[in-house]
Amino acid sequence: MRPVITIIANHRWINLFIGLIVLVAGGAELSDNLIHDWQQKELNLRAAHGVALLGFWHVLKAFADIFESFEYLAVSSAATSEIEAQSDGSDDEIKS
Secondary structure, three states, rough: HHHHHHHHHHHHHHHHHHHHHHHHHHHHHHHHHHHHHHHHHHOOOOHHHHHHHHHHHHHHHHHHHHHHHHHHHHHHHHHHHHHHHHHHHHHHHOOO
């Protein structure tokens, strides 16, 4: 059971989805409170501020992991292309 929980907790796309949901929920609550606070001419920190900040942090962390994965994919794709180009040239030399 522990490996399954670890895989789910470290899954990039699940983290992005959860971060977006938390960010939207915090943002919706903030927008309601912001209008009320603006009318009362005061600004109070509420739990929604922390929820929105946590969602934002979660989304940034997930994007960082996803972009890192894309970098690895680009590097491995370039390396594979280079290896294929070298092997194509050596096959021609062997046929000659």
